[in-house]
Amino acid sequence: MSSRNQENKAAVWDYWQKLNHVPNDQVADIIRSAVHDDVNWNGSAPIDQVQGVDDLIADVWEPLLRSFPDLKRTPDIFMGGIEEGESRYSSDDGTEWVSGCGHLTGTFVEDWLGIPASGKKTHMYFGQFYVMRDGKITESYVMLDVLSVMRQAGYEVLPPSPGADGGKVPPPAAGDGILLTEQDPLEGRKSIQLVDAMGRGLERYVRDRDGGDMSRMEQWQYWTPDMKWYGYSGIGRCYTLEEFADFHQRPWLHGFGDRGLSSNPDDGRVMGFVGEGSYACGGIWDVVFSHHHGTYAGIPATGKLMTIRDFDWWKRGPNGLLIENWIPIDLIDLTRQMGVDLMERLAVLVDERKGKNWW
Structure with missing residues (x-):
């Protein structure tokens, strides 16, 4: 293999x-x-x-x-x-x-x-x-x-990101992310097992019971305090576990926050949950994940059942905890399910800049 x-x-x-x-x-x-x-x-x-x-x-x-x-x-x-x-x-x-x-x-x-x-x-x-x-x-x-x-290009179609934004997303701090050579399979298993444990922690949160209290997830067990979390534009980047909780988890759980809704194996595509060396990766594509419960990215709750496109790459540090996470999320797809077409917002801004429909 x-x-x-x-x-x-x-x-x-x-x-x-x-x-x-x-x-x-x-x-x-x-x-x-x-x-x-x-x-x-x-x-x-x-x-x-x-x-x-x-x-x-x-x-x-x-x-x-x-x-x-x-x-x-x-x-x-x-x-x-x-x-x-x-x-x-x-x-x-x-x-x-x-x-x-x-x-x-x-x-x-x-x-x-x-x-x-x-x-x-x-x-x-x-x-x-x-x-x-x-x-x-x-x-x-x-x-x-x-x-x-x-x-x-000079166009903003969403409110400012909760996390840091702008510039290039940083690569792994250790510069060791290109795994062209064969890696120790034991190290790969350690990486995916750590991600599994972290995911189980996330699933301990129950929206109706916990509300804004995220303590049951106990993410401190899985991440270093100075972890780095790199989200796409519209979400931004977090540079500590505290920032991750404040700038991503709280807004996300307010807007969505359901757990375990998707049990149908034909519901979207679950992909690539594998570990190699000190890295692990995984993703989901058009998988049901939550109802739209609250305002997110300035868009009020619709109550709709949402699907998501979401990738992850994680880095396990020498202390056995997660230290970095790169996580693209397709916000253009997510917001169109919430009734907001960001490409149409762009078209309006482009026309305004050209002086069209100014009245």
């Missing part, structure tokens, strides 16, 4: 390196060489699902490269694993995963997704999970921080 994981990582890493270095008119050939013809590709809103390599090239890559012709990928974390039931979140079906996160950087020269081109160098955080079959990509789940691209 470890050799298969190494082969999969090598295939994806080679794919990423080629995309960084070939001329844009050769990108389609590189994609076809690495991706199955019938690939199931899923991107964060407003891109969403694309079926098949032809549409992936035409609908995703070609517009992206027209807007950012010098686009380059800089990974901060790169890892893989085969699901063998090591996590209570994962199956034991042998699904082969490769995942990574980091930045896409390019000069923004043509409008993209309705965002006006700034002409400036732009950094867009990405997170990605691949399912591998016979050495090629058969499923792909991609988070792109579209809200950050809007902000860098």
